[in-house]
Amino acid sequence: MENPFELILERLERIEIAIEKLNTPAKNDDDILLSRLETSKLLKINLTSLWKHTKSGKLKSYGIGNRVYYKKDEVLKSLTRIN
DSSP states (O other): OOOHHHHHHHHHHHHHHHHHHHHSOOOOGGGOEEEHHHHHHHHTOOHHHHHHHHHTTSSOOEEETTEEEEEHHHHHHHOOOOO
16 A cells, blocks of 8 residues: 555645646647656656666656656657567
8 A cells, every 4th residue: 555645745746737737838749848747657657666767867857946857758768678
């Protein structure tokens, strides 16, 4: 079972994302910034794994204030083919 505190934070982040989407004009794919939650959903990993990949240098994060973002094109380029 997930930590209730982490569930609350995820829900609050979803609300923030929804508000940002309402206030943000459409962008081309090169300029799309993803929040931590959006990035973890895109990669189908949890937030802890996302943090570990960021700390190890596999993913590059960007900050604005106390918010952390990932560039969508960089996230997709970080994926490597297995075979």
